[in-house]
Amino acid sequence: MTSAPADPLVRRLTAFGTLGPGEIDLLxxxxxxxxxxxxxxxxxxxxxxxxxxxxxxxxxAARQRVLSDGRRQIVGFVLPGDFVSFSLHRxxxxxxxxxxxxQAVLAEADMLLEACTAQSYASPLAATMRAIAAVEEALLAxxxxxxxxxxxxxxxSHLFLELRERLALAGIEPGDTFTLPMTQxxxxxxLGLSVVHTNRTLQQLRRDGLIRxxxxxxxxxxxxALAALSDYVPLTRLVART
Amino acid sequence: MTSAPADPLVRRLTAFGTLGPGEIDLLxxxxxxxxxxxxxxxxxxxxxxxxxxxxxxxxxAARQRVLSDGRRQIVGFVLPGDFVSFSLHRxxxxxxxxxxxxQAVLAEADMLLEACTAQSYASPLAATMRAIAAVEEALLAxxxxxxxxxxxxxxxSHLFLELRERLALAGIEPGDTFTLPMTQxxxxxxLGLSVVHTNRTLQQLRRDGLIRxxxxxxxxxxxxALAALSDYVPLTRLVART
DNA sequence: CGCCGGGTTGAATTATCTCAACCTGGGTGG
DNA sequence: CCACCCAGGTTGAGATAATTCAACCCGGCG
Numbered sequence: 064m065t066s067a068p069a070d071p072l073v074r075r076l077t078a079f080g081t082l083g084p085g086e087i088d089l090l091x092x093x094x095x096x097x098x099x100x101x102x103x104x105x106x107x108x109x110x111x112x113x114x115x116x117x118x119x120x121x122x123x124a125a126r127q128r129v130l131s132d133g134r135r136q137i138v139g140f141v142l143p144g145d146f147v148s149f150s151l152h153r154x155x156x157x158x159x160x161x162x163x164x165x166q167a168v169l170a171e172a173d174m175l176l177e178a179c180t181a182q183s184y185a186s187p188l189a190a191t192m193r194a195i196a197a198v199e200e201a202l203l204a205x206x207x208x209x210x211x212x213x214x215x216x217x218x219x220s221h222l223f224l225e226l227r228e229r230l231a232l233a234g235i236e237p238g239d240t241f242t243l244p245m246t247q248x249x250x251x252x253x254l255g256l257s258v259v260h261t262n263r264t265l266q267q268l269r270r271d272g273l274i275r276x277x278x279x280x281x282x283x284x285x286x287x288a289l290a291a292l293s294d295y296v297p298l299t300r301l302v303a304r305t
Numbered sequence: 306m307t308s309a310p311a312d313p314l315v316r317r318l319t320a321f322g323t324l325g326p327g328e329i330d331l332l333x334x335x336x337x338x339x340x341x342x343x344x345x346x347x348x349x350x351x352x353x354x355x356x357x358x359x360x361x362x363x364x365x366a367a368r369q370r371v372l373s374d375g376r377r378q379i380v381g382f383v384l385p386g387d388f389v390s391f392s393l394h395r396x397x398x399x400x401x402x403x404x405x406x407x408q409a410v411l412a413e414a415d416m417l418l419e420a421c422t423a424q425s426y427a428s429p430l431a432a433t434m435r436a437i438a439a440v441e442e443a444l445l446a447x448x449x450x451x452x453x454x455x456x457x458x459x460x461x462s463h464l465f466l467e468l469r470e471r472l473a474l475a476g477i478e479p480g481d482t483f484t485l486p487m488t489q490x491x492x493x494x495x496l497g498l499s500v501v502h503t504n505r506t507l508q509q510l511r512r513d514g515l516i517r518x519x520x521x522x523x524x525x526x527x528x529x530a531l532a533a534l535s536d537y538v539p540l541t542r543l544v545a546r547t
Numbered sequence: 548c549g550c551c552g553g554g555t556t557g558a559a560t561t562a563t564c565t566c567a568a569c570c571t572g573g574g575t576g577g
Numbered sequence: 578c579c580a581c582c583c584a585g586g587t588t589g590a591g592a593t594a595a596t597t598c599a600a601c602c603c604g605g606c607g
Contacts (some may be wrong), residue, residue, distance in 0.1 A: 079348060108471060126446075126577065128446060128450050129451075130450070130454060130455075130536045131536050132536075134454045135454070136449060136450040136453040136454040138445075138446050138449050138450070155544065157543045157544065158443045158446050158447070158538065158543040158544075159446055172366060174424060177426050179425070180425065180426040180431060180603085181425070183422065183423070184418060184419050184422040184423070189422060197439070200445075201400045203380075203442075203445045203446075204368075204370060204380050204400050204401055204445075204454065205400070206449055207370075207380050207445065207448055207449055207452060208370050208372070208378040208380070208604080210449060210452035210453045210497060211373075211378040211452045211494075211496070211497030211583070212372060212376045212377070212378045212496075212497060214595095215595075246552085246553065246554090247553075247554070248553080252453075253453075254453070255452065255453030256595075256596090257595070257596055257597075258553095258554090259555085259556090259595090259596075259597080259598095260595055262554065262556090263555090263556090263595095266555085273579075294372045294373050294374075296400065300399065301399045301400035302399065302400075336549075441594095456560080456562075456563095457563075488584085488585060488586090489585075489586070490585080498564090499563070499564050499565075500586090501563090501564075501565080501566095501587085501588090502562085502563055502564070504586065504587065504588090505563095505587090505588090508587085
């Protein structure tokens, strides 16, 4: 609707594909009826009836899967400009539910999906949507690698670099300092660690002068060192520009 | 081309979406020039020039990411009827390379992608392709949860159930016994474990009477118990039938 | 004031890893 | 046809990353 709330999306899209001004206008029109929800809201359940595709315009959310004994694994974080469900699906995910970590603004985006498939495979809009899906897959591959083959110290470094890059791509907080609106428990559940060990590892990173934390803000003091120790490959290098 | 090699794909597609006979014929025509490659072949590199989408018609492959110090993480397995690259992308993945685990047959599938986007969002073919993407995401979510929050014992059980289900969905080896064409090292790299611990955990599963192994064959002796202990949710229950 | 969520610390326990050796069967070359 | 070789599997034992449990602290808030 208004140009302001759509900006993170537009920024992210233009990071991986080139759109003409007409297409950007189409994008903005396709995003409808923004609505605000509070923190800790479950976005999956609300989606039952209409099966709308929704876009996160502001705030943070997490996709998570809870095992029957209560263990929780966070599968991914949803940032402004991301779709609530993976890969442009309309239907909600059955295998994971999405919960907000902060106050958030959501908009409906069904028209966007339809506009996308209404065009040819080679159209800029379709290519851009494929790029979004590709980024999502790269994020999942990153996450799998972190969990499977990296130490706690590496996992935290790697995740912080990834979040920083995503925020920068969306045009939010482009510097080395960013807001991390989550408790250490959420971080632990994302990285497959216990809260205690997450806490101690964060301290180690601070003591080593690699990061700084104050309240909800994180500063990557030495991003190069973090990247080297955690073998971080930027998303921009992983996803081909179409 | 011929109907035989396309069957795993057709079986898989019809598992999640209903296609008319005309559409199935279109599918078969869209799969072109099957070619055979040996085991341990890197499929990513071969893809540089034409950027073709390719479909695995027979054999097994693995998508993997190798860290700079040599640690390897297998991000997923590619079975007959799967696309070599994720989610219908034409371009190869930069963040992972795909290697064959066995002798394999590959076919080109660019026409399939184009046929898909040439139709409307609501068309059966487009819906079917979205279902394929959804399954791929569910597999990744499974994998993340295994690696992040499950023990070695649970991870092996869970993966075995998943592979069994995928083979059954594709119409290959529908029973409780199936071929597992990989060394324990590959299994370890998929599950984020050491080879030694993978070996011991497999023995434990055998001693507990849950599985049986002879050569390259695995039998799930008590699939229900495996599902209960590893909290396995079938893909058919995770992915909405469109 | 007193509670409470979230962070921090200590100490014991455990899952998993590393290293190193040894075994086995199938294939190869002499 | 035997001797070797090698990949892959198995076993033992010590090391360590990470977990669990438990306590304590702190700032915000009703």
